Amino acid sequence: DTAVSQxxxxxxxQMGNDKSIKCEQNLGHDTMYWYKQDSKKFLKIMxxxxxxxxxxxxxxxxxxSPKSPDKAHLNLHINSLELGDSAVYFCASSQGSDNxxxxxxxxxxxxxxx
Amino acid sequence: xxxxxxxxxxxxxxxxxxxxxNCTYTATGYPSLFWYVQxxxxxxxLLLKATKADDKGSNKGxxxxxxxxxxxxxxxKGSVQVSDSAVYFCALTAGGSYIxxxxxxxxxxxxx
Numbered sequence: 001d002t003a004v005s006q007x008x009x010x011x012x013x014q015m016g017n018d019k020s021i022k023c024e025q026n027l028g029h030d031t032m033y034w035y036k037q038d039s040k041k042f043l044k045i046m047x048x049x050x051x052x053x054x055x056x057x058x059x060x061x062x063x064x065s066p067k068s069p070d071k072a073h074l075n076l077h078i079n080s081l082e083l084g085d086s087a088v089y090f091c092a093s094s095q096g097s098d099n100x101x102x103x104x105x106x107x108x109x110x111x112x113x114x
Numbered sequence: 115x116x117x118x119x120x121x122x123x124x125x126x127x128x129x130x131x132x133x134x135x136n137c138t139y140t141a142t143g144y145p146s147l148f149w150y151v152q153x154x155x156x157x158x159x160l161l162l163k164a165t166k167a168d169d170k171g172s173n174k175g176x177x178x179x180x181x182x183x184x185x186x187x188x189x190x191k192g193s194v195q196v197s198d199s200a201v202y203f204c205a206l207t208a209g210g211s212y213i214x215x216x217x218x219x220x221x222x223x224x225x226x
Binding site for chain 1: 160163203
């Protein structure tokens with residue numbers, strides 16, 4: 001059973017297109033996240049949701065919009081894709097209870113914008 | 115604010131060599147400290163953690179001790195294997211928050 005799953009695993013698209021990445025967790029966690037990892041493996045948090053409510057929105061262009069239909073899902077929609085959006089995007093989840101929380105990561109979605 | 119500093123990679127070792135990856139931190143209060151590992155083509159996964167000073171986290175032959183006096187959480191393994199080749203991330207949570215601060219990652223390459 002996959003704890004945190006993402007689809008698709010690979011996404012190749014043209015500049016200017018709109019695309020979505022889906023994420024689901026079956027761990028019963030209250031908190032979900034989106035991270036962006038660049039080509040040098042630097043990991044940057046983008047968003048965090050707790051019980052379907054946005055609690056962190058780092059400096060991210062407003063072309064990126066997260067949507068949480070329920071506690072188990074956090075989707076990422078990206079409008080007007082740009083070359084600089086090419087990266088690996090990771091969804092993660094955690095209990096959201098205290099600072100000994102462990103993050104559980106999905107397998108990643110490699111986005112390539114041409 | 116909180117920050118994590120890791121040694122730059124890549125770290126290149128021969129199989130069975132001793133590994134140390136340095137990690138130091140700055141944080142308010144009493145942080146929890148973590149090491150995550152990312153194998154090629156996969157997401158990060160927890161390797162070990164320690165939640166208070168002098169605690170030692172250990173897993174799969176890796177160890178790290180929470181040193182409050184030196185604000186460090188160095189990762190060690192006595193004898194690395196080719197299968198340990200991965201990127202290792204040091205991280206912390208602090209101040210009652212469960213949102214982690216990650217280091218920049220250290221790539222480890224182990225040759226047969």
